[in-house]
Structure formats: C-alpha cells, structure tokens
Amino acid sequence: MKxxxxxxxxxxxxxxxxxxxxxxxxxxxxxxxxxxxHNEHPIVIPTIYGRxxxxxxxxxxxxxxxxxxxxxxxxxxxxxxxxxxxxxxxxAFHHSLNYESVTLFGTATLVSDEEERMKALHxxxxxxxxxxxxxxxxxxDKELNVTKxxxxxxxxxxxxxxxxxxxxxxxxxxxxxxxxxxxIERTYGAAIPDPLLKHPTELPKSVLNIExxxx
Amino acid sequence: MKxxxxxxxxxxxxxxxxxxxxxxxxxxxxxxxxxxxHNEHPIVIPTIYGRxxxxxxxxxxxxxxxxxxxxxxxxxxxxxxxxxxxxxxxxAFHHSLNYESVTLFGTATLVSDEEERMKALHxxxxxxxxxxxxxxxxxxDKELNVTKxxxxxxxxxxxxxxxxxxxxxxxxxxxxxxxxxxxIERTYGAAIPDPLLKHPTELPKSVLNIExxxx
Numbered sequence: 001m002k003x004x005x006x007x008x009x010x011x012x013x014x015x016x017x018x019x020x021x022x023x024x025x026x027x028x029x030x031x032x033x034x035x036x037x038h039n040e041h042p043i044v045i046p047t048i049y050g051r052x053x054x055x056x057x058x059x060x061x062x063x064x065x066x067x068x069x070x071x072x073x074x075x076x077x078x079x080x081x082x083x084x085x086x087x088x089x090x091x092a093f094h095h096s097l098n099y100e101s102v103t104l105f106g107t108a109t110l111v112s113d114e115e116e117r118m119k120a121l122h123x124x125x126x127x128x129x130x131x132x133x134x135x136x137x138x139x140x141d142k143e144l145n146v147t148k149x150x151x152x153x154x155x156x157x158x159x160x161x162x163x164x165x166x167x168x169x170x171x172x173x174x175x176x177x178x179x180x181x182x183x184i185e186r187t188y189g190a191a192i193p194d195p196l197l198k199h200p201t202e203l204p205k206s207v208l209n210i211e212x213x214x215x
Numbered sequence: 216m217k218x219x220x221x222x223x224x225x226x227x228x229x230x231x232x233x234x235x236x237x238x239x240x241x242x243x244x245x246x247x248x249x250x251x252x253h254n255e256h257p258i259v260i261p262t263i264y265g266r267x268x269x270x271x272x273x274x275x276x277x278x279x280x281x282x283x284x285x286x287x288x289x290x291x292x293x294x295x296x297x298x299x300x301x302x303x304x305x306x307a308f309h310h311s312l313n314y315e316s317v318t319l320f321g322t323a324t325l326v327s328d329e330e331e332r333m334k335a336l337h338x339x340x341x342x343x344x345x346x347x348x349x350x351x352x353x354x355x356d357k358e359l360n361v362t363k364x365x366x367x368x369x370x371x372x373x374x375x376x377x378x379x380x381x382x383x384x385x386x387x388x389x390x391x392x393x394x395x396x397x398x399i400e401r402t403y404g405a406a407i408p409d410p411l412l413k414h415p416t417e418l419p420k421s422v423l424n425i426e427x428x429x430x
Contacts, residue, residue, distance in 0.1 A: 005256070009280050033294050035250035035259035041220070042257050044250035046296040046316055065224050079248050081261040086344060086403075088422070092336065092351045093358040095343075101261055121307065128310075129301060129397075136307045136392055143308040166409045177351055178419045179409040182344075184430065188301075189398035194381040196388055197395070204393045207303070215399065 005105055006158045016159040019054075025100045025159055026051050026080060028215075030128045034058070035077040038069055049078075050124035054154045057120040058108065062148045070108040070150055078104040078152070083184055090168045090177040097162065098181070104157035111149040120149045132206040186215045220320055221373045231374040234269075240315045240374055241266050241295060243430075245343045249273070250292040253284055264293075265339035269369045272335040273323065277363045285323040285365055293319040293367070298399055305383045305392040312377065313396070319372035326364040335364045347421040401430045 001017040008015025016022065026049075035044045045066050050057045056078070060067050070076060085098035111117050118139070125133040139147065166179045188210045191203055203211065216232040223230025231237065241264075250259045260281050265272045271293070275282050285291060300313035326332050333354070340348040354362065381394045403425045406418055418426065 005258075010276055010278075031296065031298055033248040033250075033259050033296070035248075035257040035292070037252055037255070037257050040252070041290045041320070042250040042252050042292040043220075044248050044259055044292040044294040044318065046294055046314075048312070061225055063225070075256045077250070077257045077259040079259040079261055081246065081248070083246055088344070088347065090352055091354075091358075092340060092348065093354050093362075095340070095347070095351075097263070099261075103259065105256070125307060125310070129303070132303065132310070133307065136310075137305055137387055137390060139306075139308050143306075147308075166411075172352060173411055173413060175352060176414045176416065178416050178422065179412060180422075181407040181409075182422060182425065183404035183407070185402050185404050187400050187402070189400050192396040192398070194394040194396075196381075197393065198388060199391045201391065201393050207393065207395075207397060210397065 001155070001157055003156050006103065006156050008158050008160050014160050014162055016161060021159045022102050022154070022157060023051065025082065025102045026056070029080050029082060032078050032080045034066065034070070036066070036069055036074050048124060048128060050120065050127035052123045056104070056152045056154055057111070057123055057149060058152070059121060059124055059147055059149045062146050064148065067148045067150060071110045071148070073107045073109070075105065075107055076152065084163070085184055086182040087166055088179055088182065089166045090172040090175050090179045094166070094168050098164065099162055101160045102157060103160070104152070104154060106152045106154070106156060108150040108152045111151050117144065117149045120151065129206050130209060135204050135206055188213055188215060216370070216372055218371050221318065221371050223373050223375050229375050229377055231376060236374045237317050237369070237372060238266065240297065240317045241271070244295050244297060247293050247295045249281065249285070251281070251284055251289050263339060263343060265335065265342035267338045271319070271367045271369055272326070272338055272364060273367070274336060274339055274362055274364045277361050279363065282363045282365060286325040286363070288322045288324070290320065290322055291367065299378070300399055301397040302381055303394055303397065304381045305387040305390050305394045309381070309383050313379065314377055316375045317372060318375070319367070319369060321367045321369070321371060323365040323367045326366050332359065332364045335366065336362070344421050345424060350419050350421055403428055403430060
C-alpha cells in the first residue's frame with residue numbers, strides 16, 4: 001500500500017497503510033472523487049463505488065467521458081474523505097478538523113464478463129444501501145447495454161486520520177478562550193415515499209436498516 | 216463559467232453555470248478535493264477553502280507538497296460535492312442520488328501580500344465557522360512564516376444538481392416495490408469542551424451559531 005507517492009508527507013503519524021484501516025474507511029462511505037488527466041489537464045469527478053476484497057468497482061453510463069477515459073488505462077487517483085469534527089483551538093493557527101481520508105492510486109480496467117458485471121452492480125448497490133438489490137427489479141439487457149462497469153485493484157494508497165482533541169501552544173492554555181470539539185454527524189432522515197406508489201406498503205428492510213441511522 | 220471542458224456532459228439539464236448557483240454550493244461547504252498532475256500522474260487531495268467574491272483561497276503548511284506544486288501554476292481541478300439523499304427506485308437501474316456538486320478548473324497563485332494573506336486566513340476561518348476568528352488568538356509572525364496561502368480565480372466551472380423524486384420506467388410503476396427518497400442530513404452535534412479549559416466559560420457565539428444546526 002505504501003509507496004513514495006502514497007506516503008503521508010504532512011504529519012506522518014496520521015498515515016496508515018494497513019488494509020484493515022483503509023478498507024474500514026472505504027466501507028463507511030460510497031462517494032469518492034476520481035482524478036485523472038485528460039488532454040494534459042486534471043479532472044476531478046465525484047462518483048459512487050463498491051468495494052469487494054481488493055477491488056473497487058465503479059459504474060456509469062457507457063457514454064460517460066470519465067469511464068471512457070479511465071478504461072484506456074490512464075493513471076487515476078481516488079480520494080474518500082469523511083469530516084468528523086471541527087477542532088476549535090485557542091489560537092487560529094491550531095484550529096483543525098478531525099477526519100478520515102483514503103487516497104488510492106492505480107489504473108482501472110473494464111469489466112466485460114457478464115457475470116462479474118452483474119456481481120459488481122450488486123456490490124455497488126450494497127455499498128450504498130444493503131439489501132436493496134434483493135428488493136428491486138434487476139437490470140435488463142437493454143439497461144446493461146448502456147452501462148459500463150470498471151474495477152480498480154487496491155494496491156497503492158494510504159489512509160490519513162486525525163482523531164484527537166485540541167492541541168494548543170503551552171502559553172495559550174492560560175487564555176480565556178473557549179476551546180473544544182464540535183462533532184459533525186451524518187444521519188439518514190425519515191424516508192419519503194414516492195407519491196406514485198400504487199400499493200402503499202410498509203418500508204422495506206433496506207430502508208428500515210438505515211432510517212434515522214448514522215452514515 | 217461554461218467552456219467545452221466544464222460543460223456538463225451527462226444529463227445536461229442538471230448543469231448550471233451561473234455564479235449564484237455555483238457560489239451557493241461553494242458557500243454551503245468548506246471541504247473540496249483538489250486534483251493536479253505531479254510527475255504525469257493525477258493526485259487528488261482534500262483541503263479546506265474559503266470563498267470571497269470570485270476568489271477561492273486555500274492554505275496550509277509552507278512545506279506542503281500540494282501547495283508547493285500548485286504555486287508553480289499547474290492546472291488544477293476542484294470538486295465540492297454534497298450528497299443530499301438516496302433515490303430509491305423500483306428498478307436497480309433508476310436508483311440515483313440527489314446531490315449538489317461544483318467542479319472548477321484554473322490555476323492557483325501564491326498570495327504574498329501580508330495584508331491579503333491575513334484577510335484570506337480570516338475568510339477561510341469564516342467559511343468553516345463564522346465569528347470564530349474574532350474569538351481566538353490571531354496568527355503570529357512565526358506561525359505566518361510556516362503558512363502558505365494560495366488563491367484561485369473562479370472563472371471556469373459548473374454546478375451539477377439532482378434534486379428530484381424517483382423516476383421509473385412506466386411499466387415498473389405497477390410493481391409492488393417500495394420507492395422513495397431517504398434524505399441525508401449533516402448536523403453539528405453538541406460541543407465537547409477541551410478538558411484543559413482553565414476558565415470554564417459559556418460556549419462562544421461561534422459555537423452557539425452552529426451547535427445542533429445543519430451544515
């Protein structure tokens with residue numbers, strides 16, 4: 001995982017290179033930012049992903065410029081960042097954030113095997129909302145024909161984590177300035193049924209799993 | 216704002232190019248992902264920003280590899296994404312997210328004027344937590360010496376927004392499958408005072424402003 005490129009330069013003690021840490025952060029989220037080079041210029045685009053083992057899957061419309069560029073094997077950089085708290089110090093300089101972040105480097109390849117494609121779509125669906133795949137109408141041939149699936153082997157990258165209290169300069173502790181942490185919480189709210197539901201039904205398992213839960 | 220590069224390709228009706236929309240999204244957040252090219256490879260790094268007028272300010276340690284690279288004037292791409300809801304359709308294919316996203320292109324320049332540097336640090340501080348700057352010890356010369364501030368003129372980019380209900384295929388509306396929206400809410404939790412506070416004080420204005428509020 002650790003290479004010259006993926007090594008955390010600023011504040012090395014915040015860097016982690018073990019799969020357990022990197023995968024825990026990846027698994028907690030489903031949105032990443034993918035960076036790639038197009039006509040010598042960088043482009044950063046948000047997209048959803050699903051992880052399974054050492055593979056990260058992406059999907060989208062077959063005509064997507066991003067996927068068409070990525071499948072040519074250009075190098076990509078991927079970042080997932082979860083901001084967990086404001087860290088408010090006595091000095092402006094020591095203000096910080098608590099966060100968990102993963103940066104990966106690699107190249108993506110097209111998934112062409114139909115079985116793996118369907119499995120990948122299931123994995124991406126599960127990453128966003130577990131058990132939903134079992135509840136819905138599965139993709140048909142027409143839909144699969146306009147969908148592209150890519151995968152990236154996770155082998156180079158790092159996690160960076162700050163999860164601490166306030167750290168101020170010694171002499172500033174005497175100042176009469178409030179310091180502390182303000183947590184940032186992400187939760188799923190109450191589900192809003194589609195007004196066009198013809199058969200009003202109870203909420204499905206997938207929604208009951210997450211409603212009013214943290215993410 | 217709109218150029219060949221910044222034009223929203225997939226689902227053009229979701230693209231917006233007016234400053235009002237782009238700035239509203241930028242102002243709602245304070246974390247962006249910056250992509251740049253280093254040794255012909257893309258790198259995506261999360262960082263905080265502050266907007267003032269048509270300028271986006273960044274800061275960090277003077278020794279930061281990212282800032283040192285950016286100040287040479289390399290092209291950058293910046294993305295800010297706010298994911299607001301899961302959109303759960305009857306078909307796997309029509310699942311979606313509601314989100315607001317901004318992508319910018321440009322080059323950053325070093326801010327060397329001391330007055331503008333201090334103003335920029337104030338702007339970044341305000342972007343994260345308004346009124347905090349007035350409460351804390353301001354940066355001293357030693358701190359300013361190890362801090363780099365960059366700015367980027369906002370002139371090329373776009374916003375992409377999905378803010379709709381479920382859209383399913385006509386024939387799927389007869390299926391007995393629950394469909395709807397699950398909102399994602401971001402809120403600030405209760406503040407946790409630094410255990411080393413020597414003068415236990417009431418929460419300051421900056422924290423009272425945001426505690427239990429959405430972000």
